[in-house]
Every structure is written in C-alpha cells, then in structure tokens.
Amino acid sequence: MEMNEYLDVFIEESKEHIQSLNDHLLELEKNPTNLDTVNEIFRSAHTLKGMSATMGFQDLADLTHKMENVLDAVRNNKLSIDSNILDVVFNAVDELESMVFDIIGGGEGKKDVSVLVNQLQAIEKGESINLENKDANNQESKTSTSLQIGNLDQFETAVLQQSAEKGFFNYQLTVTLQKTCLLKAARVYMIFEILEQIGEVIKSEPTVSELEDENFEFDFTVILVTKDSVDEVKQKVLKVSEIDTVEVEEFSLDNLHNSETALVEAETELQNNVTPNNTTSKKEVKDSVKEQVTSKTIRVNIERLDALMNLFEELVIDRGRLEQISGTLRNNELQETVERMSRISGDLQNIILNMRMVPIDQVFNRFPRMVRQLAKDLDKKIDLQIFGADTELDRTVIDEIGDPLVHLIRNALDHGIETPAIRKEKGKPEEGVLKLNAYHSGNHVFIEISDDGAGINREKVINKAVSNGVITLDEANTLTDSQVYQLIMESGFSTADQISDISGRGVGLDVVRNTIESLGGNIMIDSNNGQGSVFSIQLPLTLSIISVMLVEVQEEKFAIPLSSIIETSIVNKKDIMQAHNKQVIDFRGKVVPLISVKEVFNVPGELTDEEYFSTVIIRQGDKMAGLIVDTFIGQQEVVLKSLGNYLTDVFAISGATILGDGQVALIVDTNALIK
Amino acid sequence: MSEESKQFLKSIVFQLNKEEYAMPVDLVGSIERMMHITRVPGTPNFVKGVLNLRGVVTPIIDLRSRFGFDDLSYTESTRMIIIHPNNMEVGLIVDAAYDVIDIPNEKIEPAPEVVGTERIEYIDGVAKLEDRLLILLNIDKVLSHESIKSLAK
Numbered sequence: 001m002e003m004n005e006y007l008d009v010f011i012e013e014s015k016e017h018i019q020s021l022n023d024h025l026l027e028l029e030k031n032p033t034n035l036d037t038v039n040e041i042f043r044s045a046h047t048l049k050g051m052s053a054t055m056g057f058q059d060l061a062d063l064t065h066k067m068e069n070v071l072d073a074v075r076n077n078k079l080s081i082d083s084n085i086l087d088v089v090f091n092a093v094d095e096l097e098s099m100v101f102d103i104i105g106g107g108e109g110k111k112d113v114s115v116l117v118n119q120l121q122a123i124e125k126g127e128s129i130n131l132e133n134k135d136a137n138n139q140e141s142k143t144s145t146s147l148q149i150g151n152l153d154q155f156e157t158a159v160l161q162q163s164a165e166k167g168f169f170n171y172q173l174t175v176t177l178q179k180t181c182l183l184k185a186a187r188v189y190m191i192f193e194i195l196e197q198i199g200e201v202i203k204s205e206p207t208v209s210e211l212e213d214e215n216f217e218f219d220f221t222v223i224l225v226t227k228d229s230v231d232e233v234k235q236k237v238l239k240v241s242e243i244d245t246v247e248v249e250e251f252s253l254d255n256l257h258n259s260e261t262a263l264v265e266a267e268t269e270l271q272n273n274v275t276p277n278n279t280t281s282k283k284e285v286k287d288s289v290k291e292q293v294t295s296k297t298i299r300v301n302i303e304r305l306d307a308l309m310n311l312f313e314e315l316v317i318d319r320g321r322l323e324q325i326s327g328t329l330r331n332n333e334l335q336e337t338v339e340r341m342s343r344i345s346g347d348l349q350n351i352i353l354n355m356r357m358v359p360i361d362q363v364f365n366r367f368p369r370m371v372r373q374l375a376k377d378l379d380k381k382i383d384l385q386i387f388g389a390d391t392e393l394d395r396t397v398i399d400e401i402g403d404p405l406v407h408l409i410r411n412a413l414d415h416g417i418e419t420p421a422i423r424k425e426k427g428k429p430e431e432g433v434l435k436l437n438a439y440h441s442g443n444h445v446f447i448e449i450s451d452d453g454a455g456i457n458r459e460k461v462i463n464k465a466v467s468n469g470v471i472t473l474d475e476a477n478t479l480t481d482s483q484v485y486q487l488i489m490e491s492g493f494s495t496a497d498q499i500s501d502i503s504g505r506g507v508g509l510d511v512v513r514n515t516i517e518s519l520g521g522n523i524m525i526d527s528n529n530g531q532g533s534v535f536s537i538q539l540p541l542t543l544s545i546i547s548v549m550l551v552e553v554q555e556e557k558f559a560i561p562l563s564s565i566i567e568t569s570i571v572n573k574k575d576i577m578q579a580h581n582k583q584v585i586d587f588r589g590k591v592v593p594l595i596s597v598k599e600v601f602n603v604p605g606e607l608t609d610e611e612y613f614s615t616v617i618i619r620q621g622d623k624m625a626g627l628i629v630d631t632f633i634g635q636q637e638v639v640l641k642s643l644g645n646y647l648t649d650v651f652a653i654s655g656a657t658i659l660g661d662g663q664v665a666l667i668v669d670t671n672a673l674i675k
Numbered sequence: 676m677s678e679e680s681k682q683f684l685k686s687i688v689f690q691l692n693k694e695e696y697a698m699p700v701d702l703v704g705s706i707e708r709m710m711h712i713t714r715v716p717g718t719p720n721f722v723k724g725v726l727n728l729r730g731v732v733t734p735i736i737d738l739r740s741r742f743g744f745d746d747l748s749y750t751e752s753t754r755m756i757i758i759h760p761n762n763m764e765v766g767l768i769v770d771a772a773y774d775v776i777d778i779p780n781e782k783i784e785p786a787p788e789v790v791g792t793e794r795i796e797y798i799d800g801v802a803k804l805e806d807r808l809l810i811l812l813n814i815d816k817v818l819s820h821e822s823i824k825s826l827a828k
Contacts, residue, residue: 310730556714601716641732643715643725645763646818651717656725656732664713664727 007103010055012299014100017044021093022369025086032081042071048096060099063113066120067092073124088119090373156202156223160251163225168199171226171233172251176219181242184214190240198236199226218244223251302395305356312345312352316662319345323661354392360438360447361389363402367409371434374413381420381431382413388438393445397539401447404512408449408535409434411509416453416533426530428452440563441671444521450534456527458484465490485525485533489513548657548667550633551616553597554605557665558629559638559657564670566617566624568632573611585626587617594626595673600652620674627673640667683777688809689756689769692744696769697778697802697809704757704764706772709749723768728757735766741817760814767817778802783811 021044028037045068052060067089073079092113099111160170173195177187188211195201204211204222211220226233230248237246319342326338364386375382393401417423417432424430437448462476465487476484489509516523516537527533548559549568569587576583576594583594594615597603615626638657643650654669686697687706712724712735721740725732735755739746752771757764786798797816802809 312730603716643732644734644765645761646734646765647715647718647722647725650715653715653717656713658727658730658732662727663711664725664732666713666715666725 006055009299010051011100011104013051014048014096014103017048018093018097018100019366020044021048021096023365025090025093026368026372028081029083029086035075038071038075038081042068042075045071057099057103057108059110059113060096060103063092063095063099063117063120066117066124069124070120079123085123088116088123090369092116092120094373159202160223160225164252168225168227169229170202170251171224171230172221172249173224173233173237174219174221174245174247175237176244176246178242178244179218181218184216184218185212187240187242188212188220191237191243194236194240195222195224195226198228198233199224300355302356305352309352309356312349315345316349316658321662356395357392358395358398359389360391360393360398360401360445362398363405364389364436364438366402367405367436370406371409371413374410378413379419380413380417382417383431383433384436385433386436391438391440391445393539397445400515401537401539404515404537405436405447405449407509407512408537409436412449412451412453412533412535416451416455418454440561445539447537447539448534449537450532452532455529455531455533456485456488456525457529461485461487481527482525485527488525489523547635548638549616549635550659550665551597551614551627551629552631552633553601553603553629556601556603557633557659557663558597558601559636559665559667560616560618560627560670561667562635564618564620566619568614568616569626571613571615571626571628573613576613585615587624587626590624592617592624592626594628596628597668598628598630600673618670618674620671623674625670625674627668627670638665638667682780684780684783684811686776686778686809686811687756687772688774688776689754689772691738691742691769693770695807695809696812697776698756698758698812698814700775702758702760702814704759707755707757707766709753709755709768726766728764728766731764733757733764733766735768736818737768738817739768739770758814760818763818765818776804778804778809778811786810 021041024037024041024044028034028041031037045064049061049064049068052058052064070079070085070089074081074085079085095111095113095116102108102111164170175191177184181187192201192208202223202225204220206216206220210216224233228236230250234246234248237243319338322338323342326334367386368384371382371384412434417434418426418428420430423432433452435448435450437446437450439446458481461484462471462479465471465484466473466476470487470490471479479487489512513523516539521537521539524536524538525533526536547562549562549565551558551560571585571594575585577585579591579593584591585594586592594613598605613628614630614632615628616632617624617626619625636659638659640655641657642655643653652669652672653666654672655667656664657667659665684697685700687700687703688695688697690696707728710726712726714724715722715734718724721737723735723737725734727733737746747770749768750770753768754772755766755768756772757766782802782804783800784803785800787801797813799811799813802811
C-alpha cells in the first residue's frame, strides 16, 4: 500500500527516462562512436532498473538489467554498436514503455520478454572488440576538452581582417584570476569595461554570458581589437585587482588558417597552446547535450501555479499604483525602492508566465523514434521534418494532444505516403516527406501534419460513407470537397483497403476529432488527390504567452500579435492611393489596403488630418493589410486571456491581456481584419 | 428558526435611477469601486468594456444603459457588483450598493403587468417592505444573449 504514493513519481520518472533513452539511441544511431551518448543511455537505464526493482516490477528490472549489460559492454569497448544491436535495444525500450503503460493502467508491468532477453544476452556474449575505434574516441575527447578560442564565424573573421588592414592590432588575451577571487563575475565585468574602453572584444571563450554566470574556472580568453600596444593593454588590465596573470599575444588570422589545416597532426600542441581550431563545435554539441540531461525539474500542481499567477497579477496592479504614488510624491528614497521593486517583479513575472508553458517539443520529441519504427514496419521511406518545436503551449493542452497526433501520424504513414515502388511509378522521390509544423496565430495554436502521399480520394470516401450508411448518395453529391474529407472523421469509417495493425480499425479519426473538440479546438483536412494531404489542428490558448506589439489609438491600447506583423512603417499621406474607393499603399511592389483601427473599432475621438500615418503591416497567408494606428508603444510578451463566457464572438478581437499597469488591453485578431 | 429562514430571500439591494433593486446574494462575488474599464468595440452600448479583476478579465455591464435609463456620470457611490451566474463572470454598474436584507417570500408579488413593455421579462417580481419597494431582477434574463442581440439591433 505504501508504495502507491511513490507510484506516480515512479511513472513520471520512468516516462522521462524512456524518452531520454529514445532520444539518445536515435543520436547514437547517427553517431555510433560517441561514447558520451552511450554513457547517458547507460545512466538512464541504470536508474530505471533501480527504480523498478525497488517498486517490485521484476520483469521491468530484468529487461533493463540485460540492456544495461549490453550498454556496459559497449561503454567499455567490448562491443561496437551496429544497427542490429540498436534494433534490439530499440525493441527493448519499446517493451519497457509498454510495461510502464501497463503499470499506469493499473497492471503489474508483467510481460514475457524472454526473447528479447535472450537476444540481449547473445549480443553481450558476442565479443567483437574494436580497439582502433576506442583510441580515436579517446583522442577526440581529449582535444575537445582543452581550452581554445572557438571557431570564428565569417563575420568575426571579416572584422579581424578589416581591423588589421586599418592599422588596429588583434590581440589574444588570456586572463587568469587569483584563486582567492571571490566575485569572479564582478572582476570579469571590470576587465571587460577596460577592454571596451581601449578597443572592442570580438570573441570570448567561455562566452560572455557564461562568464557573467561565473561559469568558468579561473581563466578566460578574449580576442581584442585595439590600437594600444601589448604592454599598454596588459598594464591597463592588471589595474583590476585579484588578477593573477595576463597574457597578451598577437592574434593573426594566418595562424587561424594554418592551425586549421595542421589540426590533424597538432593534437598535443593544441592542448598546450591556445589556438583557434574547429574541434570546439564538437565540444559545444557535447555541452548542449549535457545541459539537457542535467536540467532538473520538480513537479508542481497546476492549480498552485494558477493561484500564484493570479496573486502575482494583483501584485502587479499594486505595483502600478505604487509607481504612480511615488511619481507624485517625488521622494527619492521611495522612488528608488519602487523602481527596484518594479524591476524585480518584472523578472518574477517572466518566470511565472513561462512556468506554465511547455514547448510542444515535449510531444514532438517522441515522433522521430515512432516514425523510424513505423517506416521500418511498413517498408516505406520517410523523411520526418519538424518545424516550430519551440512553440509553447499550455501544459494542460500538451498533455492531451499527444495521442491524437500519434494517430494522425500513423494515419499519414499508413494511408497517406505510398510505398517506394508506387512513389517511383508516380514520379515522386522514393522518400516520402511527413511535415509537422506548429505555430501561433492570433488566439490559437496550429499544428499541421502534412504528407506528400496519395491524398484523399473523394470517390473512395463517398463510396465508403454511403456503403457504411454515414450519408446517402444524394447528400454525397451536394458536399464540397472539404465536407467530404471531414467524413473520414465520422465514427465507423476506415478508408484503408486493408486493415493493418498500424491504423485502420475504423475507430481512429473520430476519436481524434472528439479529443480535439473537447479541448475546444477543431481539425480541418485539406487534400489534393495524388499530392498529399494536410491535417490542420487548431487549438485555443487557454493560457498562453505571445509576443505582441502594443499600439495606441487615441487613449486606447491594442495588442497586435507579432506573428502576424511583417513590419511597421510610416506612410506619407501623399503615398496613399485610392482603389475602388479604398485606401491602398504600394508596399514593396504590392498593393496593400489600409485599415484605420480608429474606424474599425469606433474609437471615440476626433479624426485628425495628419501628414504621416504610423502603419503596422500585417499578413495572413499571402494577403496583407496595413493597420493605421496613432503610436507604436513597443513589443511585449503578454498572457492571452479570453474575454469570458459572456462576451463571445467580438469582431476582430481574439482576447485580452493585462498590461503591467493592471489595465486590460485587447488583442486584435488580424485574421478577421484581412478577410 | 431554520424553517422560517427558508422563506426569506437573502438579497443584495442596490440603487439605480433612484429606485431600489434586489438580487439574490448568493450570485454575488464581490462589490467593487469603479476602476479603469477597457472599452470593447463592436459590443452593445450597455457593455462598458472589460476590466482586470484580480487577474480575471471581466466584462462590465452598465445597468443604466441596459435598462434604457439616462446616462449619469459615475460618482463616489457608484459600484460594480460582480456576479457569477452560470459559469460566467460579469460586473454590473449600479448607482450604489449598500444593503443586504432578507425579503420574506410572502412579500414578493409578481411584477405589475404594463401593456406594451418588453422590459418586464427581466423582472421577477416586486417586494414591498414597509415603505420600500424593491424590484427583484432576473439576472439570467438581464444577461441573456437573445436580449443582447435584440438590443444591439
């Protein structure tokens, strides 16, 4: 019984570990010699084993144990990774996942995995040591850990070249702080201030932000462009206290090129000399991987976050009042305190706002693995392309959207994309493209799943629907294409000629539609026979942060979503033309209609006759329009809120947001304005 | 005691155009002083806009214009009564809100029929208490979307 309270934690963590296993295995597949990845996999497997053994899920623990053995062998270079091993390990992870899901469903996580266990054991015993490989790996990791100025990008090289031509000196400075230095960031700041006075810092290693976070040992290297001599630079820098040594060397671009070519032989040199080379990119890759793994999380009930959010918003209102009061009282001390408080609460606001938001990547990240497997099962070649994985969605929506997406992807792979042979016949590339695209638009998040497969056959759908009794033949003839496509989401409908185990049990798409509609969204299907189909899911943002441009019209403030803005411009009155009694301007060769926000929203106030108009150019699809406003206030991240259940369907307003001063600003639905 | 209290309607009393109105107190979330209201374009004119009520964007209705009374500039005593009918959150602007009283059920009479008035539909009845006459509002009808549409025309 007492285990129950740990069960939730166990399930959540197991899911995370399995995801991490999948991620790293995919990475390993691309880069089979990277032992760091193997280590990560090993770690996840090991933790999983420990947890499941503690919780008494013996099968789970056994399988992980065997998997761990294989990984251990790989780690110790007793085995080299090949696609056979990977397949077996992938299968094992699949089994682990299904066991975990069994446990979630209230089962005991029992499953017959003896076949897999035997396979894993066989792999473990089959010794094939590849010593050469190991050596190469070791050397690689050695060189990449030494301290170097990283790859200079084109821009930086260009700056260095130009400065050399204009008689500036390029120096490479290595500053070592004293071991006793307490405020490293402060010293770094002082050094940088001096450097900025005498010249310009082109590059630093570690990066400036890392330095500011004290994310370094005691030394760092910068490339400086200045007119001062070596000694002058050195002396000036040494004026900062708590510095141990300063080494200044001439930095020449010739070195850079030489060292790049000489890299292969010069490995030992590289460790001692601080010379630019191109292994740093590898180091960066490794660093980013590490960061991902080591980021720690805690679980917080969403209700608590909501409460925190509301409380904080009240605080913001009071902050606004305090600012006003201090403004009128003109008491210096009060003003200082209030300013400080404003700053801090600003930071706090950002943190709280972002806390509830989760990048959709959390859902997307399991798809590469799934698509790989499905492609193998179906004998199809699939290129999965993911866009907008950083689109943030409310956590509650993220939790629900996974299953419908899985369904749609399975569907696209099974019914949509054809087998390589058929594709070749049709003159398409053998590899089918499956695109996942997520983006914000107005008050909604759109997720599009598009494939370049066979598309939906109208006739086939109608025949099926009629024979299944979903519609009558008469009805069918009056339906538009998109109405026909919607039919495939009626319950009891399956268009696949043969029922396969991937999809096509006829219970699929209507479930998808129901789930999405229960989230307050909808799903649209667009298709071109022979060209592919697009399933586009529209989801509301119950609580979502978007970037907006705040504009002012008379006394009223409006927020225009940044995602629909192309640019802002000032339009001269004489550039405005009349077309069919409508005001238009010529915007980069395109005729763009002008919309006066004042008129559309009936903003009270006099219509003034001005020479110049501040205009926000907005876009929807390939249509554009210019919104005339009075003033641009600026760009801001805001929380989208609905107008409530009472005010529904307000024209061209998609929601509201609460500004820093506690007032409400309306968010403009640009899509409605363009239509 | 408890049997008796069942026959009372605990009501909040507010003033509008020098008349006294009442609505059930359990609908009421809070009573607020006036604060900044953001106008929402394209809504009927009695919808004054929305305001930020502790982080919740709340629509505000001016009961004066809803009932077709003359507009009056807001004073120190003007209040917003925030109510929560049917999962909604709406604020009503009234001239003043000052009292919570128990109206005995037997004192409630149906609204007097007046020929040719359509406004009658949002009045549940009237209650006569000593020298006061309280008009009992039916909030659902006041807020109903059909009435919004017909008024917007």
